[in-house]
Amino acid sequence: MRIGLVVDSACDLPLDYIQRNFTMLPITVKIGSAVLADQRNEQATLEFLDAQSAELIAQAETQPFTVQQVQDLFLRKLVIDYDYVFCMTITKTRSPVHDNAQQASFAILNDYKGPRSAAGITSPFSLRVIDTQSVFSGQAICAVEAVRLRDAGEGAPRMRARIEQVALATHAYMVPRDLNYLRNRTRHRGDRSVSFLSAALGSALDIKPLLHCNRGETGPLAKFKGFDTASEKLFGLAARRVREGRLLTPTVAMSYGGKLEEMHALPGYRELVDTCRQHGVDVFESMMSLTAMVNVGRGSLTLAFASEAPAYD
Incomplete structure (x- = not known):
């Protein structure tokens, strides 16, 4: 067939x-x-x-x-x-x-x-x-x-x-680069999930949320000081799931809203890639699609894997 x-x-x-x-x-x-x-x-x-x-x-x-x-x-x-x-x-x-x-x-x-x-x-x-x-x-x-x-x-x-x-078991995560952009974009789409107050405070204090999507539902999981810190926490979560042997498929996917060299320079990236290599997990990375970038903003990071483990710990 x-x-x-x-x-x-x-x-x-x-x-x-x-x-x-x-x-x-x-x-x-x-x-x-x-x-x-x-x-x-x-x-x-x-x-x-x-x-x-x-x-x-x-x-x-x-x-x-x-x-x-x-x-x-x-x-x-x-x-x-x-x-x-x-x-x-x-x-x-x-x-x-x-x-x-x-x-x-x-x-x-x-x-x-x-x-x-x-x-x-x-x-x-x-x-x-x-x-x-x-x-x-x-x-x-x-x-x-x-x-x-x-x-x-x-x-x-x-x-x-x-x-x-x-x-059903796929967990997709995102760290947005610009909360004000994300708020403006979601409001244009009729989505009020990013409020003006949270966007303003997040931008002023450089607080970045870790957003999560599973089974069609999206929402925040945690907040961190700075984009680099949030990205490092996300890479660390993925590396931990790999080491624990809790992936449902031997795949980690990542995308970045810009040139991949910028993603490669983020803290935690190299450790994740090395961990995947040591455990036989394939890494797929790409620049975000045009569709993704206009919806979440340039410079944002997404990462995904399938696991029945908790979304975040």
Whole structure:
């Protein structure tokens, strides 16, 4: 069985890894009159953001593939190239990507026979849309596990059960660089989770929250003095889970809202990477997607892994 994998462009993984293993559903970002489809091109992303003011970026509009665009992509290509496709999306609590793909799946499963027959394929086609229940580097955990299972020759039913199990256990963390930006962005989206008072106090005192996402729910776990301290605590948490042997999959994913050299210089980064190497855990790191950066701000850090251990201790 030919198994295909689909992710949206908010999934933070290295571009070459995405190109080798996935079909991508791009998310289009509009800042003022400027428009760019998020194709995970790092240079294009930075140039696009450099040309805009922070105030305009905070008011950016994001547009995922429509139901019709998802349907067209599958019927034009994917139903011919594959027999079963897993489409793994950003959590539906933060984006309409999942709902659009889910709605498109009904028409795809009704209409796939014509394109497959024209290509000389008589076997059935199947599709499963999976909500990763996470964001950014958190989406990468399910995606990497799907590649690992497919390459190991696992069948679709076992892949589906395992991916859904991993989604439930994925913990994604973020340390925002600029609380004022994050507050302005969340308010533009209609989200009041970052209040004016907390943003003002956090900025004045250089207090950085450690934010957490699991099962589609996001919220703060702890607060630290300074971005470097918060990042070091996060790297330390991940290293501790690795040493304890409490990861559900041998994967840690990280993304940064800028050049990766800046992330590499953060305290605790090298210890985490060395710990992962010593324990056979793969590290995937990438610059944040354009979609992520306009939503959480440049210079922010995200990290994720799957574990049934407590989110933070």
